[in-house]
Structures are given as C-alpha cells and as structure tokens.
Amino acid sequence: MRVAVLKERRSGETRVAATPETVKKYVGLGLEVAVESGAGLPSGITDAAFAEAGAKLADDAAGALAGAGIVLVVRAPEAPLPRGALLIGTLGADAAAAAAYAEAGVDACSMELLPRITRAQSMDVLSSQANLAGYRAVIEGATAYDKGFPMMMTAAGTVPAANVFIMGAGVAGLQAIATARRLGGRVSATDVRPAAKEEIKSLGATFVGYEDEESKAAQTAGGYAKQLSAEFYAKQAEVVAAHIAKQDVVVCTALVQGRKAPTLVTEAMVASMKPGSVIVDIAADAGGNCAATKPGELVVTANGVKILGFTNWPGRLPAASSALYARNLLTFLTTFWDKEAKAPKLPEEDDIVKGVTLTRGGAVVHPLMKPAA
Numbered sequence: 001m002r003v004a005v006l007k008e009r010r011s012g013e014t015r016v017a018a019t020p021e022t023v024k025k026y027v028g029l030g031l032e033v034a035v036e037s038g039a040g041l042p043s044g045i046t047d048a049a050f051a052e053a054g055a056k057l058a059d060d061a062a063g064a065l066a067g068a069g070i071v072l073v074v075r076a077p078e079a080p081l082p083r084g085a086l087l088i089g090t091l092g093a094d095a096a097a098a099a100a101y102a103e104a105g106v107d108a109c110s111m112e113l114l115p116r117i118t119r120a121q122s123m124d125v126l127s128s129q130a131n132l133a134g135y136r137a138v139i140e141g142a143t144a145y146d147k148g149f150p151m152m153m154t155a156a157g158t159v160p161a162a163n164v165f166i167m168g169a170g171v172a173g174l175q176a177i178a179t180a181r182r183l184g185g186r187v188s189a190t191d192v193r194p195a196a197k198e199e200i201k202s203l204g205a206t207f208v209g210y211e212d213e214e215s216k217a218a219q220t221a222g223g224y225a226k227q228l229s230a231e232f233y234a235k236q237a238e239v240v241a242a243h244i245a246k247q248d249v250v251v252c253t254a255l256v257q258g259r260k261a262p263t264l265v266t267e268a269m270v271a272s273m274k275p276g277s278v279i280v281d282i283a284a285d286a287g288g289n290c291a292a293t294k295p296g297e298l299v300v301t302a303n304g305v306k307i308l309g310f311t312n313w314p315g316r317l318p319a320a321s322s323a324l325y326a327r328n329l330l331t332f333l334t335t336f337w338d339k340e341a342k343a344p345k346l347p348e349e350d351d352i353v354k355g356v357t358l359t360r361g362g363a364v365v366h367p368l369m370k371p372a373a
C-alpha cells in the first residue's frame with residue numbers, strides 16, 4: 001500500500017505530516033511512501049533526507065497521490081484524492097467538507113477531534129502542537145520585551161524580574177508557565193477550570209482568578225472549559241484588570257472548544273499597561289483573547305504595548321512541530337494496524353476511531369459533521 005505525504009499549500013503552513021524518522025517506520029511496516037518534492041523544506045527536511053529514509057519523491061501532488069491508500073497531511077488537501085483513500089490530518093472540516101469527502105469516497109480522519117483520554121495521549125496532535133506553541137509564545141514575548149525576564153543584580157544596579165501573566169492553563173499555558181519560570185520571570189496564571197489551579201501552583205506560579213459556585217463546574221466531561229455566564233466573565237475581568245496593569249508580559253492561551261476564543265483582555269486593560277509591555281495572543285487562530293489583537297499581525301498600541309497576534313504558533317518552530325505531529329500520526333496508524341494485511345484497520349466501535357472519523361465508505365459518520373436537520 002502506498003502512503004502519500006503532500007506539500008502543505010495553506011499560506012503560512014510550515015509543517016509536514018511525515019519526517020525521515022516516520023518514513024523509515026512506514027517502510028518497515030511494508031508500506032511504500034511517496035513524498036511530494038519540497039514537502040519538508042520549510043521544516044528543514046530535504047528531498048534527499050526523505051529519499052535516504054526510503055521514500056520515493058514525486059514531482060507534484062498528483063504524482064504522490066497516484067494509487068495512494070493512505071494520505072497524510074497537516075491541513076485539508078486541495079488536490080483530488082484517490083477513491084478509497086484514508087486521509088489523516090487536522091482537516092478543520094465542517095458538514096459541507098465532510099459531505100465532499102464522502103462523495104469522493106475518501107475515509108477522512110480529523111485528528112483535532114481526538115478524545116483527550118490517556119490512551120490517546122501519544123497521538124494527541126492538539127497537545128503536541130499546543131506544548132510547542134506555549135513555549136514559543138514565551139520566547140517571542142521575551143524577545144519583544146525590551147527588558148530581561150530574570151532579576152539581574154549587577155555592579156551598575158539591579159534589573160527587576162519581569163511580571164509574566166499566563167491566561168489559560170491548559171497544555172499551552174502550562175508550558176508557557178514552565179518556560180517563563182525557566183527564564184526567570186515572576187509568573188502568575190489564571191484559568192476557570194478548578195483542576196488548573198493546582199497545576200498552576202505545582203509549576204511554581206501564583207494563581208490569580210475569580211472562583212465561585214459556577215466555576216466549580218467549569219469543566220466538561222472531556223476536560224475542556226465550558227462557556228460560562230456573562231456575570232462570571234465580568235467578575236473574572238474585575239480580578240484580572242487590577243492584575244494586568246502590573247504585568248510586563250501577558251500570554252493568552254484561553255480557548256473554549258468549538259467557539260470563538262473568549263475576550264479576556266479588554267481595550268481598557270491594554271490601555272492600563274505600561275509602555276513596552278507585551279501581549280502574546282496564541283488564541284489568535286480562534287479570534288484572540290485580547291480585544292486589540294489583529295490575527296496574523298503585530299500591533300503596537302497608542303500607549304506602546306506590543307501585541308503579537310500571529311497565527312499558527314506551532315508552525316513557528318516547524319522542525320519540532322513536524323517531528324511531533326508526524327509521530328502522532330505514526331502512532332495513530334500503528335495503533336490501528338493489521339500486520340497481516342499490512343494495512344490500517346480502524347475498528348468502528350473504538351472511542352479514538354469514533355472520535356476522529358468523519359467519513360467511512362462514502363458516508364458521513366461523525367455526529368458533528370451531519371448536516372443540521
């Protein structure tokens with residue numbers, strides 16, 4: 001069976017869905033791997049490195065896809081896929097896109113829908129990518145901040161430590177806390193899920209936030225934050241407003257699954273910050289947590305606050321994000337692998353398979369992808 005690895009075409013997408021390491025493993029499973037020429041270059045992987053790992057290089061997407069039984073991508077592909085192919089990526093599909101895959105006879109698996117359960121951790125693309133995004137956000141925040149993070153006592157005097165505030169302590173936020181602490185910042189963090197408070201403290205950061213009866217139940221069964229009431233958000237904003245005015249670097253990571261990111265930093269809060277302070281908004285892909293964020297851009301406000309609202313934060317460390325993403329896909333395939341047939345076998349009743357499968361055998365099967373009745 002042939003595995004096709006395509007060059008990503010979405011603007012700003014630097015990642016690739018396989019690496020020489022995973023190609024070797026696929027070849028070891030008895031698969032033929034066809035990589036579209038240039039697919040790895042933004043991640044620093046040359047065609048020669050793929051060839052050395054055992055891949056065949058194809059001049060274009062159509063060449064890589066010819067006869068492919070499995071297609072690996074980061075984002076939804078543009079080229080038509082062979083009927084019967086198994087497509088695996090972060091497809092960001094809606095009902096219409098899912099219907100198109102079914103119509104094309106493509107079995108599509110969208111890895112961002114993976115259930116966040118222990119058994120799925122090693123194939124969890126959201127976690128692997130969010131971890132890197134959280135790290136990178138702090139590094140870029142520290143670079144944009146024109147003082148240092150650690151307290152520095154020098155013969156010429158003392159430079160105070162930077163106050164760093166992390167909003168949202170999920171996978172990205174916890175990595176941001178750890179990174180900011182390693183750089184020597186004075187770190188505080190907030191979240192709405194009760195479990196997050198202990199995690200924040202266990203990383204040595206101070207918890208800042210508003211808690212009430214509503215926030216005690218702020219977590220869904222899947223571990224995500226719930227959408228909370230306007231009253232709760234107003235109370236949270238009061239607590240946060242007083243804190244933000246004293247911060248040097250604020251890293252925003254808060255998301256509510258399936259919705260626009262909550263606005264946690266208002267224009268007034270931005271106006272209260274000192275000139276030279278920095279807001280890094282890695283929620284920008286979902287609209288941003290800061291009201292002044294312009295997704296994809298660097299904004300410098302009238303009071304001299306820099307807002308880094310870049311999108312695709314994992315893609316800002318492409319070699320690392322591709323390596324982890326490629327391993328996530330390899331683990332998914334090898335977990336559901338039929339050794340004798342040398343082909344994937346995705347049991348319909350498995351929770352992980354159910355979670356990610358959009359289409360199967362020409363039909364839309366995912367409950368979120370069925371057209372509204």
Ligand code: NAD
Pocket residue numbers: 115116117118119120121124126127130167168169170171172173190191192193196222223224225253254255256257262264
């Ligand atoms: P996410 O990216 O959906 O959101 C980031 C964070 O923002 C979350 O911690 C969320 O609580 C927080 N948030 C939402 N609204 C907020 C608000 N108004 N103010 C402050 N913070 C707010 O979350 P994630 O990083 O994908 O993690 C989601 C959950 O999944 C977590 O509970 C995490 O521990 C869990 N998880 C489990 C596994 C596993 O067991 N396999 C793997 C990864 C994540």
